[in-house]
Amino acid sequence: MADPARRPDNRYGSRPTMKDVATRAGVGLKTVSRVVNGEPGVTPDTERRVQAAIDALGFRRNDSARVLRKGRTASIGLVLEDLADPFYGPLSRAVEEVARAHGALLINGSSAEDPDREQELALALCARRVDGLVIIPAGDDHRYLEPEIKAGVATVFVDRPAGKIDADAVVSDSFGGARDGVAHLIAHGHRRIGFIGDRPNIHTAAERLRGYRAAMADAGIPVQDAWMSLGATDPERVRRAAAEMLSGPEPVTAFFAGNNRVTVTVVRVLSERPRPVALVGFDDFELADLLQPGVTVVAQDAAQLGRTAAQRLFQQLDGVLAAPERTVLPTRLITRGSGELPPAD
Amino acid sequence: MADPARRPDNRYGSRPTMKDVATRAGVGLKTVSRVVNGEPGVTPDTERRVQAAIDALGFRRNDSARVLRKGRTASIGLVLEDLADPFYGPLSRAVEEVARAHGALLINGSSAEDPDREQELALALCARRVDGLVIIPAGDDHRYLEPEIKAGVATVFVDRPAGKIDADAVVSDSFGGARDGVAHLIAHGHRRIGFIGDRPNIHTAAERLRGYRAAMADAGIPVQDAWMSLGATDPERVRRAAAEMLSGPEPVTAFFAGNNRVTVTVVRVLSERPRPVALVGFDDFELADLLQPGVTVVAQDAAQLGRTAAQRLFQQLDGVLAAPERTVLPTRLITRGSGELPPAD
DNA sequence: CTGAAAGCGCTTACAG
DNA sequence: CTGAAAGCGCTTACAG
Numbered sequence: 001m002a003d004p005a006r007r008p009d010n011r012y013g014s015r016p017t018m019k020d021v022a023t024r025a026g027v028g029l030k031t032v033s034r035v036v037n038g039e040p041g042v043t044p045d046t047e048r049r050v051q052a053a054i055d056a057l058g059f060r061r062n063d064s065a066r067v068l069r070k071g072r073t074a075s076i077g078l079v080l081e082d083l084a085d086p087f088y089g090p091l092s093r094a095v096e097e098v099a100r101a102h103g104a105l106l107i108n109g110s111s112a113e114d115p116d117r118e119q120e121l122a123l124a125l126c127a128r129r130v131d132g133l134v135i136i137p138a139g140d141d142h143r144y145l146e147p148e149i150k151a152g153v154a155t156v157f158v159d160r161p162a163g164k165i166d167a168d169a170v171v172s173d174s175f176g177g178a179r180d181g182v183a184h185l186i187a188h189g190h191r192r193i194g195f196i197g198d199r200p201n202i203h204t205a206a207e208r209l210r211g212y213r214a215a216m217a218d219a220g221i222p223v224q225d226a227w228m229s230l231g232a233t234d235p236e237r238v239r240r241a242a243a244e245m246l247s248g249p250e251p252v253t254a255f256f257a258g259n260n261r262v263t264v265t266v267v268r269v270l271s272e273r274p275r276p277v278a279l280v281g282f283d284d285f286e287l288a289d290l291l292q293p294g295v296t297v298v299a300q301d302a303a304q305l306g307r308t309a310a311q312r313l314f315q316q317l318d319g320v321l322a323a324p325e326r327t328v329l330p331t332r333l334i335t336r337g338s339g340e341l342p343p344a345d
Numbered sequence: 346m347a348d349p350a351r352r353p354d355n356r357y358g359s360r361p362t363m364k365d366v367a368t369r370a371g372v373g374l375k376t377v378s379r380v381v382n383g384e385p386g387v388t389p390d391t392e393r394r395v396q397a398a399i400d401a402l403g404f405r406r407n408d409s410a411r412v413l414r415k416g417r418t419a420s421i422g423l424v425l426e427d428l429a430d431p432f433y434g435p436l437s438r439a440v441e442e443v444a445r446a447h448g449a450l451l452i453n454g455s456s457a458e459d460p461d462r463e464q465e466l467a468l469a470l471c472a473r474r475v476d477g478l479v480i481i482p483a484g485d486d487h488r489y490l491e492p493e494i495k496a497g498v499a500t501v502f503v504d505r506p507a508g509k510i511d512a513d514a515v516v517s518d519s520f521g522g523a524r525d526g527v528a529h530l531i532a533h534g535h536r537r538i539g540f541i542g543d544r545p546n547i548h549t550a551a552e553r554l555r556g557y558r559a560a561m562a563d564a565g566i567p568v569q570d571a572w573m574s575l576g577a578t579d580p581e582r583v584r585r586a587a588a589e590m591l592s593g594p595e596p597v598t599a600f601f602a603g604n605n606r607v608t609v610t611v612v613r614v615l616s617e618r619p620r621p622v623a624l625v626g627f628d629d630f631e632l633a634d635l636l637q638p639g640v641t642v643v644a645q646d647a648a649q650l651g652r653t654a655a656q657r658l659f660q661q662l663d664g665v666l667a668a669p670e671r672t673v674l675p676t677r678l679i680t681r682g683s684g685e686l687p688p689a690d
Numbered sequence: 691c692t693g694a695a696a697g698c699g700c701t702t703a704c705a706g
Numbered sequence: 707c708t709g710a711a712a713g714c715g716c717t718t719a720c721a722g
Contacts, residue, residue: 014497015496015497015699017698017699017700018699018700019699019700022709027708027709028708028709028710029699029700029709029710030701030702030708030709030710031707031708031709033700034707035699036710037701041707041708042707042708043707043708046707046708056692058492058495058496060420060468060471060472060492060493061472061700062413062472062474062698062699062700063469063472063473063474063700064409064412064413064418064473064474064698064699064700065413065698065700065701065713066699066700066701066712067409067700068409068410068413068698068699068700068701068713068714068715068716069409069699069701069702069713069714070700070701070702071714073409075452075473082438083434083437083438083441084434084435084437084438084648085434086431086434086631087434088434089428089429089430089431089434090429092428092429093427093428093429093455096428096454097454098457100454102702105452105454105469105470105473106452106453106454107420107450107451107452108441108451108453109441109445109450109451110438110441123405124408124450125450126405127405127406127407127408128408128409128420128450129407129408129409147403147405147407149358150403151359151403152359152360264631264632267632268635271635285631285632286431286609286630286631286632287609287612287630287631287632287636290612290613290616290636291632291635291636292637303429329366334697351714362714362715362716363716364715365717367693370692372692373692373693373694374715374716375693375694375717375718376691376693376695378716378717379691379692382717386691386692387691387692388691388692389691391692406716407714407715407716408716409697409714409715409716410694410715410716410717411712411715411716411717412698412716413698413699413700413714413715413716414697414698414715414716414717414718415698415716415717415718416698422716507713569694586696
């Protein structure tokens with residue numbers, strides 16, 4: 001009953017500590033610390049005695065306590081929009097692999113595209129004293145992070161740049177990718193091209209719209225307001241937008257879809273219609289090549305985004321970076337059929 | 346992590362602590378603690394003074410220190426196979442939502458299907474003193490967790506049960522789902538049905554094979570060894586297995602695919618062949634309905650698996666659970682065309 | 691209403 | 707080679 005290490009009913013507080021190990025092994029606390037951390041300067045015999053006590057007690061070092069003393073937590077935070085979105089899976093995995101290579105764990109959470117929730121999460125991670133933060137921003141004002149960054153929290157934004165603060169960012173070339181995709185449709189004879197994208201306050205959505213406008217302007221095609229729809233990417237809204245653009249005397253003959261959620265819904269809409277309509281989507285997705293026709297996309301490399309961002313984060317922590325910088329990764333047009341359909345009329 | 350010795354001038358030494366706030370506000374440490382935690386018993390005037398000091402200093406409570414003192418860390422760990430696999434996205438998100446509702450953060454990592462890496466990750470999470478662990482096991486021996494569980498770490502296994510220890514598990518009805526899916530093919534006239542699944546040491550793979558055998562036995566169809574292939578789910582292996590079953594004088598006329606990775610590859614193989622072959626896959630996937638034919642699947646609810654597991658985890662932490670238990674969630678057959686094709690010969 | 695002291699489980703800095 | 711003391715930033719238990 002004296003031994004605190006074997007009280008099965010007291011769930012917490014029942015774990016043996018270094019002090020318990022030291023007592024059992026008949027050595028000092030510091031000697032246990034040396035053995036646990038593989039530090040030199042312990043005789044083989046002492047080490048054996050300590051190890052025996054560790055095994056007997058089932059001791060496992062409390063990294064929470066260690067972290068408090070050492071300063072760095074060897075963990076980084078990842079705030080993204082939605083863990084369930086297939087675009088973020090490879091991105092998260094890439095961040096995790098880089099973290100792992102640096103011996104750090106990954107704490108992550110979804111903002112659900114809610115700026116308040118993004119802030120709440122990011123600050124909770126700062127309170128846990130993560131060493132760094134990789135953020136896919138939902139909001140457009142990140143001044144709330146200034147004190148944290150000043151206090152030493154490494155920070156990199158991915159997919160979208162930070163708002164109102166100067167910070168590292170790694171993004172895809174949304175403008176160029178969209179311009180190329182729309183130019184591709186124009187090259188195949190389309191003039192009435194619809195653009196359906198995410199909400200306009202999202203940086204990538206605005207950039208892709210800008211790319212659309214640029215391609216149309218380059219071709220000398222005046223753009224009609226009815227051809228552009230920005231808003232939430234839920235299927236209902238996208239369906240409505242697509243249906244509107246396809247109705248009337250002068251329907252669009254092609255769509256450019258602003259992200260993978262939109263593309264998938266547009267594919268569904270088009271599959272229900274007899275007349276073929278061309279489509280190019282931003283973001284690649286699984287099975288895009290097996291649909292009929294295959295879906296032509298402007299692909300971005302989600303894993304590369306995550307990897308690059310995480311690498312910059314650890315460079316910041318190593319103190320080898322100068323000023324914040326924006327890294328822009330190229331996109332790639334993949335033709336599969338849907339973007340090469342001629343105009344229906 | 347980077348060598349702590351060469352970190353640039355105490356990044357974290359620069360953060361203000363409660364003591365700094367107390368000094369600046371001219372109050373005691375405990376009074377600051379009261380204000381920070383919203384505890385009662387502080388006069389409005391004192392509270393104002395403390396709050397002013399907090400704002401001026403940019404103080405943020407160090408939850409690492411708090412956790413050390415309080416016992417619970419308000420964080421849970423999730424060990425899964427691969428964050429990038431679309432099956433785990435909704436599962437992770439569901440776990441996260443339950444954790445969030447309980448005020449806990451989620452630390453997660455991928456085992457990459459490697460038992461050693463699973464153990465390394467799980468134990469690293471225990472060293473961080475997560476309150477609980479949700480594990481999608483890669484290995485089949487979890488005795489390494491016994492001391493942790495005894496010490497009070499709540500543990501729930503998902504998708505696959507634990508090996509060699511008695512622990513809570515939440516799984517889909519792999520046996521029943523596979524049996525139903527194969528019976529569906531038999532009902533549509535098939536007798537030569539191929540089964541391609543994951544490696545046989547994975548519990549779900551073995552259970553689904555058992556379901557296949559049961560359906561065949563129920564129909565009085567003798568099963569040939571050449572009709573069953575278990576192994577890695579990389580495209581090359583699955584392609585080879587499918588091609589073999591489709592060759593020879595008596596090719597299979599239908600496939601049952603053991604999981605979504607296999608299904609996708611089989612769809613690709615079949616799309617390259619002229620003769621229609623029936624297919625039912627375990628696991629639903631996006632766009633399955635838009636392929637031609639639509640892919641008939643035995644669907645499991647990944648989000649529900651995650652939600653149920655996380656709920657049980659917090660029930661364990663609340664001490665309201667008795668003995669470990671296995672929860673089996675039902676599957677659902679969704680017919681879309683590929684499973685209703687008649688035999689080709 | 692307020693605060694000084696002890697302690698959570700480790701590491702650091704130092705002395706023997 | 708070994709260990710006692712101090713301290714990381716909080717909360718707990720207690721006293722005024």
